Each structure stands twice: as C-alpha cells, then as structure tokens.
Amino acid sequence: MTWSRKLSDYLIEVHDVDFARGDRSIFKNLSLTIGRGDVTAVMGPSGTGKTTLLQLITRQLVPDKGRIIVDGVDIASLSQSELYKLRQRFGMLFQNGALLTDMSVFENVAFPLREHTELSERLIRHVVLTKLHAVGLRGAAYLMPGQLSGGMSRRVALARAMVMDPDILIYDEPFVGLDPISMGVIAKLIRQMNDALDLTSIVVSHDVREISEVSDFCYVIADGAVAASGSPDELNADTSALVEQFMHGLADGPVAFHYDAPDYEEQLLGKARGN
Amino acid sequence: MLREILDTFLKFLRTFGAMVLFFVRVFLHSPAVFFSRFPLVIKQVYNAGALSIVIIMVSGLFVGGVLALQAFANLERFNAEDTTGIFAGFALIKEIGPVITALLFAGRAGTALASEIGLMKATDQLSAMEMMAVDPVRYVVIPRFLGGVISMPLLTAVFTTIGLAGAHVVAVEWLGVDVGAYWQQLQQALDMEDVLEGIYKSIVFGIIASLLAVWEGYNAIPTAAGVGRATTRTVVITAIAVLIFDFMITAAVSLR
Ligand SMILES: Nc1ncnc2c1ncn2[C@@H]1O[C@H](COP(=O)(O)OP(=O)(O)OP(=O)(O)O)[C@@H](O)[C@H]1O
Ligand SMILES: [Mg+2]
Numbered sequence: 001m002t003w004s005r006k007l008s009d010y011l012i013e014v015h016d017v018d019f020a021r022g023d024r025s026i027f028k029n030l031s032l033t034i035g036r037g038d039v040t041a042v043m044g045p046s047g048t049g050k051t052t053l054l055q056l057i058t059r060q061l062v063p064d065k066g067r068i069i070v071d072g073v074d075i076a077s078l079s080q081s082e083l084y085k086l087r088q089r090f091g092m093l094f095q096n097g098a099l100l101t102d103m104s105v106f107e108n109v110a111f112p113l114r115e116h117t118e119l120s121e122r123l124i125r126h127v128v129l130t131k132l133h134a135v136g137l138r139g140a141a142y143l144m145p146g147q148l149s150g151g152m153s154r155r156v157a158l159a160r161a162m163v164m165d166p167d168i169l170i171y172d173e174p175f176v177g178l179d180p181i182s183m184g185v186i187a188k189l190i191r192q193m194n195d196a197l198d199l200t201s202i203v204v205s206h207d208v209r210e211i212s213e214v215s216d217f218c219y220v221i222a223d224g225a226v227a228a229s230g231s232p233d234e235l236n237a238d239t240s241a242l243v244e245q246f247m248h249g250l251a252d253g254p255v256a257f258h259y260d261a262p263d264y265e266e267q268l269l270g271k272a273r274g275n
Numbered sequence: 276m277l278r279e280i281l282d283t284f285l286k287f288l289r290t291f292g293a294m295v296l297f298f299v300r301v302f303l304h305s306p307a308v309f310f311s312r313f314p315l316v317i318k319q320v321y322n323a324g325a326l327s328i329v330i331i332m333v334s335g336l337f338v339g340g341v342l343a344l345q346a347f348a349n350l351e352r353f354n355a356e357d358t359t360g361i362f363a364g365f366a367l368i369k370e371i372g373p374v375i376t377a378l379l380f381a382g383r384a385g386t387a388l389a390s391e392i393g394l395m396k397a398t399d400q401l402s403a404m405e406m407m408a409v410d411p412v413r414y415v416v417i418p419r420f421l422g423g424v425i426s427m428p429l430l431t432a433v434f435t436t437i438g439l440a441g442a443h444v445v446a447v448e449w450l451g452v453d454v455g456a457y458w459q460q461l462q463q464a465l466d467m468e469d470v471l472e473g474i475y476k477s478i479v480f481g482i483i484a485s486l487l488a489v490w491e492g493y494n495a496i497p498t499a500a501g502v503g504r505a506t507t508r509t510v511v512i513t514a515i516a517v518l519i520f521d522f523m524i525t526a527a528v529s530l531r
Contacts, residue, residue, distance in 0.1 A: 060402055084408035092406040098399035112407045157403075164407075 011036040011168065011200045012057060017066035019049075019056060026052050028224040030066070039194050039201040041211045041232075043246065044221035050204040051095060053221070054170055057202075058090060059083055088116060091161035095172040097153035099145040099160070105132070106141040109160045116164065131159040134189065136182070150177040158186070162193065169193070171203045175210055183207075187214050208246070212236065220246055297490055300412060301420055308417040315414070319422025323384040323485075327430055330379055335434040338375060339441025342366050347450050359452050360461035363442035368465070368473045372435035374521050377480035379434075380427060381513035385488035388419050389509040392492025393502035401493075416493055420485045427481025428474060435473065472528050479520055484513045 012034035019027040026049040034040045042050050055061040057068060059075050068075050070086065078086060099108050109128045113119055119127070132138045135155040145153060154174065161169060171190065175183050191214040194201045205211040211218070212232035220228040220235070220243060228235060228243045235243055261267070309316055346362035392415060395401050401411040446452040488509050495505035 055402075058406060060405055080410075084410075087406055087408040090406060092403070094399045094403055096399060098403035100400055100403070101395070101398070111409075115407065115409050160407075 009036055010034060011071055012202075013067075013069040014053075014057070015067045015069070017056065017063040017068065019052065019061065019063050021052075025224060027056075027063075030221075030225050032219055032226055032229070034200060034202060035217060036200055037194075037198065038216040039191060039203060039214055041215035041218040042202060042204045042221060043206065043208065043211065043218060044227075045246070046206070048221050049224070050221060051172055054092070054172055054202070054204065058087065058092065058170070088164060089167045090170060091164065091166035091168070092170045093154065093157050093161045093172060093174055095176070096150070097145075097157040099148075099153055099157055101145050103144075104141070105137070105143050105145065105148070105156050108145065108156060109163050112160065112164045127163060128159075131163050132156070134162070135159045136185070151179065151182060154178070155182070155186070158189075165197070167199060169199050169201045171201065171205075173204055173206070175205055175207045183210060187211075190214055222246075293494075294490060297493070298486060301417055301486065301489070304413055305417055305421060308413050309421055312413070312418055315418040316421045316425070319418045320425045321422075323380075323388070323419075323422045323426040324429060326387055327380055327383045327426070328433065330383055331376060331430050331434045332437050334375060334379055335372075335437035336441040338371060338434075339363065339367060339438030339443075340445040342371065342438070343442035343445035343450070347446060347452070356450070356452055357456040358460050358464075359446045359450075360442070360457040361464045363446065364439060364461040364465060365469065367435050367438040367442070369469055369476075370473075370521070370525070372438060373431050373473055373476035373480055374517060376427065376431040376434045376477065377484050377517045378514055380423070380430060380480075381484050381488070381510050381517070384423060384426070385484050385509045385513055386506045388423065388485070388488040389492035389495070390502055390506045392416065392419070392489060393495030393497070393505045396493065396495060397497040397499065397502055412493075416489045420489050423485025423488065424478075424481045427484065428477040431473070431477035431480075472524070476521065476524055479524065480517050483516050483520060487513045487516060 010033040014030060014032050017027050017030045018025070019030075030053070042053065044050050052061065056063055057070070059068075059078070062076065073086075075083070075086070099105075100111065103111070106128055109131055110124050113124050113127060129138055129141065132141055135158050137152060137155055137159070140148065140152065140156070145156070148156065154177065158171075158174065169190075174186055174190065178186060187210045190201060190203060193199060203211055203215060212235075215232055218230065218232055218235050219226050222242060228238060228240065230238065238244070342363040343359055346359045346366075347356055350356045350359055350362065392401075395411075395415060401415065404411045404414060443454075443457065447454045447457055491505040491509045491512070492502075495501045
C-alpha cells in the first residue's frame with residue numbers, strides 16, 4: 001500500500017511548506033504527496049486553506065518556505081514559459097466555476113483549444129460538444145455564463161478543465177450546490193475519467209460520503225498541517241477525535257467551528273477589548 | 276510612531292515598485308500584443324470609444340459654447356470680438372480639449388476598465404486564465420490598455436472638433452461675430468506646434484488614464500467592496516495625474 005511506494009510513484013510532493021497571508025499563518029510545515037494515478041481527496045474545515053493548497057501546487061501562490069515538486073521538478077525553479085507549459089498538463093475546476101463572462105458556454109470550453117492548438121473549426125466544435133455532452137450540458141452550448149445556475153456553471157467549468165486532455169485534474173469543491181443526481185454523476189465521472197484517461201486527480205471536498213466513494217487516498221487538513229491521512233476506509237475506522245468529528249460531521253470536537261474570537265460571554269457583556 | 280511612519284513608507288515603496296514593474300511589463304509586451312491580439316485590441320477601442328463618445332460630444336458642444344461666450348464677453352470690451360475664434364480655438368485645441376476628454380474618459384471608460392478587470396479577478400477569471408496557461412496581462416490587461424491609448428487621441432479630436440463647432444454656433448450664429456473673421460483669425464494665429472501640443476497631451480493622457488485604470492482593476496482587492504474602491508480610486512488618481520502632467524507639459528512647451 002502507500003508505505004511501499006517508491007518516490008517516483010508520487011506525482012506531486014509538498015515538502016515542509018510554510019505559507020502566511022499577511023500576519024495570518026495558513027500552513028506550518030505542511031508535507032503531503034499525491035500518488036500518480038490516484039484520486040486524492042483533500043478534506044478539512046472551511047477556511048483551513050484547501051483552496052490555498054491548490055494555488056500553491058499550481059504556483060498561483062509561492063510558499064514562504066519549503067518545496068513543491070511536480071513530476072520531479074521543483075516548480076519554484078520554472079520560468080514563466082516553463083510554468084505555462086506545465087500548467088497545460090493541469091485542468092482545474094474552480095470553486096465557483098470562473099467562466100469567462102464575456103463569451104458563451106461553447107466559447108468558454110473552446111478557449112483553451114483556440115489558445116493552444118491549431119485545430120480546425122470543425123474539430124473544435126466536435127471536441128467541445130463531446131465534452132459538454134459528458135457533463136450533460138450540450139444543450140446549453142450557446143447560453144452565456146450569466147444565464148447558468150451555479151451548478152451548471154461548475155459543470156461547464158468541468159468540461160473546460162477536461163478539454164485539453166490534462167494529466168492532472170484538480171477539483172475545488174466540485175459537489176457544492178449540485179443536486180444529488182448531478183452529484184452522483186459528477187462523482188462517478190471523476191472516478192471514470194481518472195481511470196479511463198490515466199489521470200491523477202485531486203478533489204477538495206467537504207462531502208465526506210461522496211468523496212469516500214471515489215477516492216483512493218484522503219488527507220484531512222486542519223490547523224495548518226495534515227491532521228490525518230489514509231484510505232477512506234482507514235479514515236472511517238480512525239477513532240481519533242478529530243477524524244471522527246470530521247468524518248461523521250459532529251459539531252463538538254477538536255475542530256473549532258468558530259474563527260478565532262474573544263470569549264463569547266465577555267464580548268457580549270462588553271468586557272473584551274477591541275469589542 | 277516612528278515605526279508606523281516607517282511601515283507606511285515601506286508599504287508605499289512596495290506599492291510603487293510593484294506599479295513600476297507592472298507598467299514596464301505592460302509596455303514591454305504591448306507591441307507584440309498589438310499585432311498578435313489585434314482583434315481584441317480593436318474590440319477594446321470600440322468599447323472605450325463607444326462608451327465615451329456621447330458624453331464627449333455633448334460636453335464638447337457645451338464647453339465650446341461656454342468658451343465662446345466668455346471670450347466674447349471680455350473681448351467685446353476691447354472691440355476685439357473678431358478674435359473670439361482665436362481664444363476659443365486655442366483653449367480647446369491646446370488645453371481644454373485634451374484635459375476634459377481625459378477627465379471624462381476616466382469617469383466613463385476608466386471606471387469601466389477598472390471594474391471589469393477587478394470583477395474578473397474577484398470571480399477567479401484571471402486565475403482561471405493563468406491555469407489555462409494564458410497570461411491575463413497579455414489577454415485582458417494589455418488589449419484594454421491599448422484600446423484606451425488608441426481611443427484617447429480620437430476622442431480628443433472629436434471633442435475639439437465639436438467644441439469648435441459649438442463655439443462657432445455661439446459666436447457666429449448667436450452673438451453675430453463675422454464668420455469670415457472668426458475662422459480666418461483662428462487659422463492665421465494657429466501654428467502646427469499648437470495643434471501638436473494638443474495631440475501630444477492627448478497621447479500622454481491616454482497612456483496615463485488607461486494605465487492607471489488597468490492597474491487599479493488588476494490590483495483590486497478581489498471582493499465586491501474592493502472592486503468598488505478600485506473604481507473610485509481610478510477616477511480620483513487619474514484626474515490628479517492628468518492635471519499634474521498637463522501643467523508639466525504646458526510648462527515644458529511654453530518655457531522652451
Ligand atoms: N486573497 C486572500 N487574502 C487574504 N486572506 C485570504 C485570501 N484568500 C483566503 N484567505 C484566507 O486564507 C484562509 C484559507 O482560505 P482558503 O480559501 O484556502 O480556505 P478553504 O479551505 O478553501 O475554505 P473553503 O472550504 O471555505 O473554501 C482563510 O482563512 C481566508 O481568510
Ligand atoms: Mg476553498
């Protein structure tokens with residue numbers, strides 16, 4: 001299993017990364033690895049930095065300390081053109097879709113093809129409609145992004161993330177705002193694509209049940225570091241307080257539901273400083 | 276106290292440095308983007324131009340009229356009302372045309388640029404481009420910058436032309452200045468250098484107004500409030516910068 005892996009089995013390695021936003025430390029000595037060919041889940045309470053982690057892995061942000069290795073290369077050492085070449089191997093689904101608002105759904109999905117390939121108009125049309133069909137939105141091809149619901153936008157964004165046939169697909173909260181049917185379809189799609197196309201997938205999600213079903217390996221991130229990791233079954237069986245709380249959605253436990261704040265009672269009574 | 280001053284100063288230096296780097300980046304890539312993204316640039320010329328053309332024309336008409344009124348009222352006392360055209364024309368071509376066009380541009384097209392780019396940032400569209408290996412500076416920022424730079428002289432020309440027409444209407448049709456005298460005086464007094472001064476100004480203002488607008492949008496805090504603030508700052512900073520540069524250019528030209 002995981003411990004018998006050789007180094008090269010990891011497509012992405014994060015070593016001892018520190019990252020702060022202003023004075024607020026987000027990660028402290030974070031280390032984790034993403035197995036080649038796996039669907040890896042990243043879970044954790046809201047605001048712990050899951051999106052930030054994805055931004056670090058894709059060098060949209062640069063860590064204050066530590067190294068991030070993608071396919072054997074330290075991404076800090078890449079020039080902009082090398083970085084862009086690497087990014088063409090990534091497909092990323094943003095938390096809110098991030099469709100380009102001034103072009104139609106069709107053009108959004110076609111955008112990477114038009115930018116990076118010399119495909120004929122007919123071929124582009126074929127590829128785009130195939131991808132839109134896969135997410136069930138071929139009929140919406142000529143709508144504008146503003147005319148889509150949140151869930152539909154996310155599915156279009158998924159089609160766009162797939163359109164360049166990337167090696168690595170990154171999903172930031174793919175299930176939020178989806179109805180149970182689309183949720184199941186998308187979850188299955190993530191798994192099927194990963195296996196059929198030989199991808200490596202990283203899925204950030206709160207949806208413990210959906211994600212357990214499709215992932216090979218899970219990380220739970222809390223307080224700036226990996227709090228637990230293992231296969232979904234291992235994590236489900238894990239009885240440590242934090243993992244139990246998270247996997248079973250309990251309100252009480254080591255993970256604070258509240259953002260750092262002064263004592264509630266004192267603040268209500270007006271004793272705490274800084275209101 | 277000292278610490279705070281030092282911090283503010285350092286923050287200022289950092290912002291200033293980032294600004295300079297951004298400007299250099301925009302300038303360096305502009306020629307290549309102009310050719311490789313020509314359709315995008317044309318679209319932005321249309322956007323910036325179409326957005327501003329109506330207010331430019333209306334303002335030009337009335338500003339021209341006011342200039343004629345003011346000039347006439349004063350010149351009449353010296354029996355020199357025939358030279359109304361000179362005064363209105365000079366003011367429009369060298370000063371009022373470029374400056375007011377730039378201020379109107381900042382209020383209409385500049386704010387639109389800043390809020391558009393800021394919103395794209397707030398909705399992760401710029402990050403999405405980054406992830407699709409498309410440089411948002413080259414795809415979003417520079418075409419808009421170039422669109423503004425190209426539009427400004429054109430808009431200034433429109434403003435000045437309509438302004439001259441407005442001045443003509445007021446001076447000739449209304450106040451009864453002789454039409455031959457009006458235009459002949461202006462033509463004789465006006466040198467190519469005067470016209471060039473206006474053109475130089477419009478080019479400089481176009482660069483300033485467009486650059487500040489895309490900078491504010493690109494560096495907006497990616498929230499609704501942040502984009503709103505960036506939009507307001509665009510107008511304020513552009514207005515101040517344009518007026519300062521106007522003074523410097525005028526001083527440089529007239530002291531030569
Ligand atoms: N642009 C930013 N500037 C400053 N702080 C930020 C910024 N973006 C996020 N943060 C802070 O960084 C922390 C981590 O944010 P991040 O978006 O990575 O969380 P997340 O784990 O993805 O949360 P969620 O599950 O709600 O999406 C948050 O506490 C947030 O306040
Ligand atoms: Mg997030």
